[in-house]
Amino acid sequence: MSKTSFITDNFLLQNNFAEELYHTYAKEQPIIDYHNHLPPKEIAEDRVFDNISQVWIAGDHYKWRAMRTMGVNEKFITGDASDKEKFEAWAKTVPHTLRNPLFHWTHLELKRYFGIDELLTEKSAPGIYENVNAQLQQPENSCRGLLTKMNVKTLCTTEDPTDALKYHKQMSSMDFGVKVSTAFRPDKAILIEAENYLDYLNALGDAAGLSIDSFQRLKDALVKRIDYFDDNGCKLCDHGLNSISFEEFNDADINAIFEKRRNNNPLSIKEIDQFKTAILLFLGENYHKREWVQQFHLGALRNNNKRMLAKIGPDTGWDSIADYPQAESLSAFLNALDVKDKLPKTILYNLNPADNAIFATMIGNFNDGSIKGKVQWGSGWWFLDQKNGMENQLNTLSSMGIISCFVGMLTDSRSFLSFPRHEYFRRVLCNLFGRDMASGELPGDMELVGQTISNICYSNAKQYFNF
Incomplete structure (x- = not known):
C-alpha cells in the first residue's frame, strides 16, 4: 500500500460489523442509477x-x-x-x-x-x-466500459419532452450489459414565468405535431410526448422546481392565464402558482395512468451570481441551498392527487437539511398500504450527497419512517466517473448500521441486518421501478 493511500478495503467502515455488512451484503450488489444527466449520445456512440x-x-x-x-x-x-x-x-x-x-x-x-x-x-x-x-x-x-466496470445494470438519463430519443432508440437494440432508459423532464413547460416560455411552446408543439394556442393544446402536446416516451421504454419523470406550487384554480382561470402569457402580458405570483398547480396535477394524473414514478427535486436557489450568469451562462456552478416554504403546498399537491386515487409512486428530494424532518414525515401521509414505499424521501441530493448529508438523511428517515423500504442512492451526475458514489453511500450506510450493532442498539443478527442493507443497495429499487 502506498504511504499516501487511504482508500483501503475498510475505508469509512469503523468496526467489524460494518466491515461484514459492506463486504458481504453491499459491495457486490449491482447498481441501478435511476436519475442522472449522462449524455445518451456518448453512451450510444461509446465515446x-x-x-x-x-x-x-x-x-x-x-x-x-x-x-x-x-x-x-x-x-x-x-x-x-x-x-x-x-x-x-x-x-x-x-x-x-x-x-x-x-x-x-x-x-x-x-x-x-x-x-x-x-x-x-x-x-x-x-x-x-x-x-x-x-x-x-x-x-x-470507453463510456460503456466505464459503466460496466462499476457493475451498472440500469441507468436513466433525463430528457426534455421535445427530445426525439434518437440515441435511446439506438441503444434499445444494443446488448452491452447496461439497460439505458430515460426520464421525462417537463420543467420548461411548467415554468410559465420563464423569459423564453413562448419559444419553448413552439418547440414543444413542433415535437408533438400541433400548434399550442391554448392550455388544452398544451395538455394535448404533453400527452403526446408522454406517450412517445412511454412507447420508448420511459417509466420515470423528474421535475427540478424550487418548491411545489399549490393555488386553487378553475379552468377559466387557467385559460385566461395562458392567454395572457401568449400575449406577453405580466402575470401575478398567484396566477403563476395557479398555472403551475394545474399543469402539475394534470401531469401527475397522466403519470399515474401509465404507472410511472414521479420525482421532485426541490429547494435549490439557482444562478445566484448574475454577473457570471451573463458571462458564461446557467448551470455553471453558481447555485446554493434555498429556504423556500415546502410543507403546506407539498401536502396540498399530494393530497389533490391522492383524493382521486391518482397519486403515482413519488420520490421527493429536498436540498435544505433544515427541511429533513418535513420530508421524512410528509411521505408517511401518503403511504396508503397499496405499494411498499409508494412515496419515498430520496437520498441526499446535490450539496447533501456527502457523508454528513447522507448520515443525516438516513438517520432522520430511520427515526421518522421505515428505512428498510428506501430505494437508495443515485448519482444525479453528468460524469461517467461518478459511480463510485454508490460505493461511498453503501459504506456510509453499512457503517451506520454497524455502529448500532456494536453498541447493542441493533441485534447482532447479520442475516437480518444484511438483508436490509442489500435491499437498500439494490433490491428495493429493482422492485420499485419494475426493472
Missing part, C-alpha cells in the same frame, strides 16, 4: 475520451466551485485553457479539499477506475495525467 479532463473536469460544478474558491482563474475552469492546464489547476486544488467530499471522491474514482493509489497533488499530476490518458484509450475505458 472514447482523449484525456481525463474531458471525462472528469468538464461539466463538474463541484470541482469548479472549489477551484474558484482557491483563486483559480476562470480560464482554467470553463475558459480556453488546454485540457492539461485545467487538470493541473484541479490537481493543485485537491490538497486543499481536506474534509470536503471532493477529496474522498477524487481518490476513490482514481483508484476504482484506473488503479491509481496515490494522492493527487501538483507534484503527482503529470504522471497521473499521462497514466490515465493512456488507460482511457483502452476499450474497457
Whole structure:
C-alpha cells in the first residue's frame, strides 16, 4: 500500500460489523442509477475520451466551485485553457479539499477506475495525467466500459419532452450489459414565468405535431410526448422546481392565464402558482395512468451570481441551498392527487437539511398500504450527497419512517466517473448500521441486518421501478 493511500478495503467502515455488512451484503450488489444527466449520445456512440479532463473536469460544478474558491482563474475552469492546464489547476486544488467530499471522491474514482493509489497533488499530476490518458484509450475505458466496470445494470438519463430519443432508440437494440432508459423532464413547460416560455411552446408543439394556442393544446402536446416516451421504454419523470406550487384554480382561470402569457402580458405570483398547480396535477394524473414514478427535486436557489450568469451562462456552478416554504403546498399537491386515487409512486428530494424532518414525515401521509414505499424521501441530493448529508438523511428517515423500504442512492451526475458514489453511500450506510450493532442498539443478527442493507443497495429499487 502506498504511504499516501487511504482508500483501503475498510475505508469509512469503523468496526467489524460494518466491515461484514459492506463486504458481504453491499459491495457486490449491482447498481441501478435511476436519475442522472449522462449524455445518451456518448453512451450510444461509446465515446472514447482523449484525456481525463474531458471525462472528469468538464461539466463538474463541484470541482469548479472549489477551484474558484482557491483563486483559480476562470480560464482554467470553463475558459480556453488546454485540457492539461485545467487538470493541473484541479490537481493543485485537491490538497486543499481536506474534509470536503471532493477529496474522498477524487481518490476513490482514481483508484476504482484506473488503479491509481496515490494522492493527487501538483507534484503527482503529470504522471497521473499521462497514466490515465493512456488507460482511457483502452476499450474497457470507453463510456460503456466505464459503466460496466462499476457493475451498472440500469441507468436513466433525463430528457426534455421535445427530445426525439434518437440515441435511446439506438441503444434499445444494443446488448452491452447496461439497460439505458430515460426520464421525462417537463420543467420548461411548467415554468410559465420563464423569459423564453413562448419559444419553448413552439418547440414543444413542433415535437408533438400541433400548434399550442391554448392550455388544452398544451395538455394535448404533453400527452403526446408522454406517450412517445412511454412507447420508448420511459417509466420515470423528474421535475427540478424550487418548491411545489399549490393555488386553487378553475379552468377559466387557467385559460385566461395562458392567454395572457401568449400575449406577453405580466402575470401575478398567484396566477403563476395557479398555472403551475394545474399543469402539475394534470401531469401527475397522466403519470399515474401509465404507472410511472414521479420525482421532485426541490429547494435549490439557482444562478445566484448574475454577473457570471451573463458571462458564461446557467448551470455553471453558481447555485446554493434555498429556504423556500415546502410543507403546506407539498401536502396540498399530494393530497389533490391522492383524493382521486391518482397519486403515482413519488420520490421527493429536498436540498435544505433544515427541511429533513418535513420530508421524512410528509411521505408517511401518503403511504396508503397499496405499494411498499409508494412515496419515498430520496437520498441526499446535490450539496447533501456527502457523508454528513447522507448520515443525516438516513438517520432522520430511520427515526421518522421505515428505512428498510428506501430505494437508495443515485448519482444525479453528468460524469461517467461518478459511480463510485454508490460505493461511498453503501459504506456510509453499512457503517451506520454497524455502529448500532456494536453498541447493542441493533441485534447482532447479520442475516437480518444484511438483508436490509442489500435491499437498500439494490433490491428495493429493482422492485420499485419494475426493472
